[in-house]
Amino acid sequence: MSRYSKVERRMWGDEKFRALSPAPPNxxxxxxxxxxxxxxxxxxxxxxxxxxxxxxxxxxxxxxxRRCLEEITKPSAKPSAKPSAKPSGKAKAMAKCDPTTGLVWLPNAIASNxxxxxxxxxxxxxxxxxxxxCRLRDEAESTLRTALAIISDSYAHAFDIATQRAEPSPRKxxxxxxxxxxxxxxxxxxxxxxxxxxxxxYPxxxxxxxxxxxxxxxxxxxxxxxxxxxxxxxPSPQTADPIPDVRPTGDDDASRRARRAYDDAHxxxxxxxxxxxxxxxxxxxxxxxxx
Numbered sequence: 408m409s410r411y412s413k414v415e416r417r418m419w420g421d422e423k424f425r426a427l428s429p430a431p432p433n434x435x436x437x438x439x440x441x442x443x444x445x446x447x448x449x450x451x452x453x454x455x456x457x458x459x460x461x462x463x464x465x466x467x468x469x470x471x472x473r474r475c476l477e478e479i480t481k482p483s484a485k486p487s488a489k490p491s492a493k494p495s496g497k498a499k500a501m502a503k504c505d506p507t508t509g510l511v512w513l514p515n516a517i518a519s520n521x522x523x524x525x526x527x528x529x530x531x532x533x534x535x536x537x538x539x540x541c542r543l544r545d546e547a548e549s550t551l552r553t554a555l556a557i558i559s560d561s562y563a564h565a566f567d568i569a570t571q572r573a574e575p576s577p578r579k580x581x582x583x584x585x586x587x588x589x590x591x592x593x594x595x596x597x598x599x600x601x602x603x604x605x606x607x608x609y610p611x612x613x614x615x616x617x618x619x620x621x622x623x624x625x626x627x628x629x630x631x632x633x634x635x636x637x638x639x640x641x642p643s644p645q646t647a648d649p650i651p652d653v654r655p656t657g658d659d660d661a662s663r664r665a666r667r668a669y670d671d672a673h674x675x676x677x678x679x680x681x682x683x684x685x686x687x688x689x690x691x692x693x694x695x696x697x698x
Contacts, residue, residue, distance in 0.1 A: 452516025
């Protein structure tokens, strides 16, 4: 079972909530408002809320609001371990307030609202810059840093960055990968390594290598400066299958090869295709009725 419940801050401005009967001035309601009111920031328990703004938000008289706030900020008597014994000493105040700047500090708020990561703490910087400078802010800074240092040193360093006590660490630029050797070089290296492992000498390349035989392209390219009227069709010289007289319809490999050879042999040349397309366009143009 969870120990905490989430309360939406906009509840205090909700129309239905404000239509309910208001609570009379009391310290308990003021304490709940300090914890969950819309004046809260990303820094747990540290915000600006003067007596006048609290009075307007809760619709209480100013004097009653000040009295309830003093009840929260004054140290209370420590309860004794034995019920019959008298209270011993004084406990710390639940909240602290600076009357000049209106800064309010709830020391135990960080215990119930710990940040999720050091990056969240670094994000407090924009809020910290807007808080008024006073002794209460310095005290809150010391308490917050101690609480964050208990979590981790990275949290404490992030808080130093947020309060401008330390500079953020520079970002490391990604290292540029050097050019990888080509596959051809890798192949030569592996061949040399394997030959060395087998005890054989790797043959060095000849200073005058023999030229590779030229491979003729099919179909042949048209001559420079003109175009050919007929592009040779039919199977390529590498095709060994004979051309059938009738287009095969089987599904086996031999039928598919024969069907491919038949289609290649009976394919219409590009010049004939272009001529046929022109004739069809002319026929369609002749059929149009002038408007």
